[in-house]
Amino acid sequence: MTNRKIVVALGGNAILSKDASASAQQQALRSTARYLVEFIKQGDQLIIAHGNGPQVGNLLLQQAAGSTESNPAMPIDTAVAMTQGSIGYWMQNALREVMAEEGLQQDVATVVTQVEVSADDPAFSDPSKPIGPFYTKDEVKPIAAAHPEQTFVEDASRGYRRVVPSPKPTGVVEAGVVNKLVDAHVIPIAVGGGGVPVVRENNQLVGREAVIDKDFASEKLAELVDADLLIILTAVDNIYVNFNQPDQKQLTNVTVPELKQFIKEGQFAKGSMLPKVEAAIAFVEHRPDAKAVVTSLENVGEFLSNGTGTIISKAAVASN
Ligand SMILES: Nc1ncnc2c1ncn2[C@@H]1O[C@H](COP(=O)(O)OP(=O)(O)O)[C@@H](O)[C@H]1O
Numbered sequence: 005m006t007n008r009k010i011v012v013a014l015g016g017n018a019i020l021s022k023d024a025s026a027s028a029q030q031q032a033l034r035s036t037a038r039y040l041v042e043f044i045k046q047g048d049q050l051i052i053a054h055g056n057g058p059q060v061g062n063l064l065l066q067q068a069a070g071s072t073e074s075n076p077a078m079p080i081d082t083a084v085a086m087t088q089g090s091i092g093y094w095m096q097n098a099l100r101e102v103m104a105e106e107g108l109q110q111d112v113a114t115v116v117t118q119v120e121v122s123a124d125d126p127a128f129s130d131p132s133k134p135i136g137p138f139y140t141k142d143e144v145k146p147i148a149a150a151h152p153e154q155t156f157v158e159d160a161s162r163g164y165r166r167v168v169p170s171p172k173p174t175g176v177v178e179a180g181v182v183n184k185l186v187d188a189h190v191i192p193i194a195v196g197g198g199g200v201p202v203v204r205e206n207n208q209l210v211g212r213e214a215v216i217d218k219d220f221a222s223e224k225l226a227e228l229v230d231a232d233l234l235i236i237l238t239a240v241d242n243i244y245v246n247f248n249q250p251d252q253k254q255l256t257n258v259t260v261p262e263l264k265q266f267i268k269e270g271q272f273a274k275g276s277m278l279p280k281v282e283a284a285i286a287f288v289e290h291r292p293d294a295k296a297v298v299t300s301l302e303n304v305g306e307f308l309s310n311g312t313g314t315i316i317s318k319a320a321v322a323s324n
Pocket residue numbers: 014015016017055237238239240242243244245246247271272273275276277278
């Protein structure tokens with residue numbers, strides 16, 4: 005039994021395929037749970053975090069479409085809390101079911117998590133986090149014209165999306181609660197969708213209209229619960245240099261100085277791989293004996309048996 009404390013951050017493909025119905029997302033989370041249960045089987049204590057970019061964007065569209073004066077659309081911070089609830093509900097049940105199939109029993113609880121941000125974070129005036137559906141150029145033109153208060157940009161050549169501010173997390177309000185759940189051997193689902201963005205004003209936590217990056221929020225949580233490992237699960241088995249080019253090279257074991265050099269070379273796409281790399285660096289710089297891992301859900305078994313995936317360490321282990 006390994007008994008490590010692991011924060012696992014789940015990427016978009018763990019929850020959503022093309023079908024955004026509740027049943028399809030529940031189905032996707034059941035297969036995600038089958039991969040996660042491999043950690044539980046070997047005695048690891050999981051803390052699960054997840055994204056919400058597509059879901060929160062879709063929810064805001066639904067809210068806007070149905071809003072009336074007496075039944076107004078909810079602001080983004082409240083919509084983030086709503087997606088923490090829906091995705092947490094699906095994830096809790098998926099894990100419960102899969103653990104029962106495997107003869108395992110561990111309680112799972114979703115924590116509505118508030119993540120502190122700074123009121124003067126420059127991200128508030130520079131929206132960068134893509135949310136909701138993709139549009140073609142022709143589709144986005146009338147939408148952007150009808151909503152001059154919103155910003156739309158091209159997202160990694162995959163189409164146009166709305167972008168919202170994405171301030172950096174400075175603290176996790178419920179980190180203590182997460183620690184208590186871990187001590188009680190409960191699996192917490194926390195900082196969903198990057199957490200509800202709040203700023204502290206005297207004794208009040210005031211929600212802000214933003215969506216925090218879940219990789220950064222997961223990193224902050226991993227620091228605060230003193231995790232042994234931060235695992236970022238996404239659609240690729242490894243981080244690459246020269247990604248998608250004929251000479252692309254898989255990174256297996258990589259150190260912070262090497263990653264910093266690759267960042268300087270522009271190897272990691274902004275808004276997709278770059279935040280994962282930055283989160284991994286921040287985590288191992290905070291706790292130099294810990295490691296961060298970027299790999300895919302499908303590679304979890306291989307990672308557990310053979311250590312494959314991209315393993316990020318602060319510095320190379322000296323060999324003699
Ligand atoms: N250098 C790189 N190495 C590996 N993947 C990269 C790289 N640059 C960009 N990517 C892309 O980033 C994606 C992960 O980002 P994203 O889809 O936003 O993550 P998430 O799984 O959190 O939703 C990968 O699936 C891959 O397509």
